[in-house]
Amino acid sequence: MQIYLPIAEMSANIFLLLGMGGGVGILSGIFGVGGGFLMTPLLIFIGVPPAVSVATEANQIVASSVSGVLAHWRRGNVDFKMGIVLLVGGIVGSSFGVWLFSLLRQLGQIDLVISLSYVVFLGVIGVLMAIESARSMLPADRGGRRRRKLHQHYWVHGLPLKMRFRRSKLYISALLPLGIGVIVGILAAIMGVGGGFIMVPAMIYLLGMPTSVVVGTSLFQIIFVTANVTFLQAVNNATVDVLLALLLLTGGVIGAQVGTRLGSRLRGEQLRGLLALIVLAVCGKIFYDLVGTPADPYSIGHLVP
Amino acid sequence: MNISRLIPYPRKIVLAALSLALLSGPAEAVPVVADLSKYVISIDSGFTGTDVLLYGAVEEEGDLVVVVRGPSERVSIRRKDRVAGIWMNQDEVEFQDAPSFYLVASNRPLDEIAQRNFRELHQIGLDVMRLTPVVARPDEEVEPFREALVRNRRREGLYSESIDAMKFLSNRLFSTSLQFPANVPEGFYRAEVFLIRDGKIISAETTPLFINKTGFLWQINFYAHSQPELYGIAAILIALFVGWIAAVAFRKA
Numbered sequence: 001m002q003i004y005l006p007i008a009e010m011s012a013n014i015f016l017l018l019g020m021g022g023g024v025g026i027l028s029g030i031f032g033v034g035g036g037f038l039m040t041p042l043l044i045f046i047g048v049p050p051a052v053s054v055a056t057e058a059n060q061i062v063a064s065s066v067s068g069v070l071a072h073w074r075r076g077n078v079d080f081k082m083g084i085v086l087l088v089g090g091i092v093g094s095s096f097g098v099w100l101f102s103l104l105r106q107l108g109q110i111d112l113v114i115s116l117s118y119v120v121f122l123g124v125i126g127v128l129m130a131i132e133s134a135r136s137m138l139p140a141d142r143g144g145r146r147r148r149k150l151h152q153h154y155w156v157h158g159l160p161l162k163m164r165f166r167r168s169k170l171y172i173s174a175l176l177p178l179g180i181g182v183i184v185g186i187l188a189a190i191m192g193v194g195g196g197f198i199m200v201p202a203m204i205y206l207l208g209m210p211t212s213v214v215v216g217t218s219l220f221q222i223i224f225v226t227a228n229v230t231f232l233q234a235v236n237n238a239t240v241d242v243l244l245a246l247l248l249l250t251g252g253v254i255g256a257q258v259g260t261r262l263g264s265r266l267r268g269e270q271l272r273g274l275l276a277l278i279v280l281a282v283c284g285k286i287f288y289d290l291v292g293t294p295a296d297p298y299s300i301g302h303l304v305p
Numbered sequence: 306m307n308i309s310r311l312i313p314y315p316r317k318i319v320l321a322a323l324s325l326a327l328l329s330g331p332a333e334a335v336p337v338v339a340d341l342s343k344y345v346i347s348i349d350s351g352f353t354g355t356d357v358l359l360y361g362a363v364e365e366e367g368d369l370v371v372v373v374r375g376p377s378e379r380v381s382i383r384r385k386d387r388v389a390g391i392w393m394n395q396d397e398v399e400f401q402d403a404p405s406f407y408l409v410a411s412n413r414p415l416d417e418i419a420q421r422n423f424r425e426l427h428q429i430g431l432d433v434m435r436l437t438p439v440v441a442r443p444d445e446e447v448e449p450f451r452e453a454l455v456r457n458r459r460r461e462g463l464y465s466e467s468i469d470a471m472k473f474l475s476n477r478l479f480s481t482s483l484q485f486p487a488n489v490p491e492g493f494y495r496a497e498v499f500l501i502r503d504g505k506i507i508s509a510e511t512t513p514l515f516i517n518k519t520g521f522l523w524q525i526n527f528y529a530h531s532q533p534e535l536y537g538i539a540a541i542l543i544a545l546f547v548g549w550i551a552a553v554a555f556r557k558a
Contacts, residue, residue: 002353002487004348004349004350004351006522007525007526007529009488010488011353011488059540059544060544062541062545063545063547063548065548066549066552067548067549067551067552067555070549108381108383108394108397109393112391112394223545227541227545230537230540231537231538231540233537234529234536234537235537238533240537242525242543243350243522245543246547249547249548253551253555257555290391291390292392293392294385294392296453296456297384298382298384298449298454298456299383299394299457300381300454300458301380301381301382301397
């Protein structure tokens with residue numbers, strides 16, 4: 001059954017969209033990842049204009065993060081003070097990101113920048129995940145993991161503007177979470193992702209936050225940053241397709257529940273290896289589209305208002 | 306949209322008058338009479354394109370050509386070049402008056418019907434489409450971009466040229482099926498029927514056509530452009546609500 005997407009201005013199969021939402025939802029349920037970094041490229045692959053894909057995906061992430069954060073909140077796994085500092089940076093970064101997005105769109109380079117960002121980030125993440133899953137599948141390494149100390153001191157602890165974060169048991173410079181927030185905000189605006197895949201490792205390894213509060217706190221920040229991206233994209237570029245977002249959401253919400261249940265039954269290392277392969281395949285396809293000779297080097301740009 | 310409802314009526318009356326004239330006296334006959342099977346195309350959420358039948362009668366011999374044009378718009382065409390192994394947009398030409406939709410159908414090849422400068426004057430044929438660059442540049446630089454616009458729009462189904470789609474049912478009656486794809490832009494369209502003989506227009510008739518986005522979908526698109534702030538806030542509120550519902554619904558799980 002075909003449905004006409006009012007902002008993307010194209011017809012798409014409603015079951016394909018629900019299925020994409022469901023499929024990415026299952027993956028995010030199994031692995032606890034947001035899924036934006038897979039959904040945005042998939043939307044581009046089926047022909048949704050990249051600018052619409054990015055802005056619409058930001059809108060979808062608002063919803064998936066809300067349902068995620070509530071569970072963490074009930075268990076007290078959200079460091080609100082840290083979340084707000086990350087958020088201040090996130091608002092600055094995402095506002096700058098949308099401004100940059102509009103500028104690149106006028107210059108006709110936004111599609112290229114979106115693709116290049118994806119090639120770099122998916123490539124790095126895919127390789128890291130593949131290495132980690134390969135390592136964990138080696139029997140010799142089993143149980144031999146070493147954790148980094150929480151209070152190891154290096155250059156970042158010399159920065160000014162120190163703040164105490166009780167929930168995270170940290171006394172560190174606010175500049176650090178602010179900076180992380182800014183970078184994640186820019187990525188959210190340009191790539192249509194929540195940025196959890198950057199923020200979570202940064203919170204663990206750079207800030208030294210306890211892993212129990214990391215996911216809840218990042219989801220808290222992601223809600224407001226993606227809401228800011230949604231609003232600014234709607235105002236500056238009119239690229240948010242609520243109907244598309246709603247369809248992806250419906251599939252995504254159900255898929256995430258299925259994924260959570262599946263995830264507890266399946267073996268983690270092999271699944272992680274599978275996700276790494278999917279990420280690398282998507283990365284490869286985007287890269288191929290950038291370097292392969294296009295069928296027609298000429299294209300119609302977006303209409304100048 | 307009241308306009309869409311108003312259009313068909315006056316024309317139906319005109320058509321009735323014309324067919325009466327056609328029946329009453331051959332001496333006063335109009336050389337060509339044409340009409341469409343519908344005057345309003347509504348794009349709703351299930352729209353996958355539609356066909357409109359153009360039909361009519363001719364009183365004199367000649368070739369028949371129909372040209373359907375959508376509203377003109379400003380358009381930019383970009384060319385990708387290889388930079389450090391990656392294809393990126395480099396050169397760009399903007400045209401200020403590109404038709405958003407253009408369809409031409411005839412009973413035989415256009416260049417057999419009339420000469421190029423005649424077709425250029427009356428804007429009949431994709432090869433003579435008038436496109437004015439916003440910034441003036443030499444013709445040889447603009448030409449590839451002009452061709453690229455036509456090629457891209459043909460691929461999207463928005464421009465088309467069919468040299469045998471116009472069918473004569475008898476000596477006098479003719480019909481053709483005008484195809485509008487799913488991505489057809491909204492606005493006022495014009496269907497012009499030309500009766501051409503010896504490189505001259507014997508008669509012409511213009512029929513308007515209105516394409517609009519209706520209902521829920523049209524409103525989404527409308528508010529996204531007319532009230533972007535409210536639209537953005539609504540999009541966020543919907544997402545917050547759905548996310549909350551999902552969390553509550555699956556709480557036990």
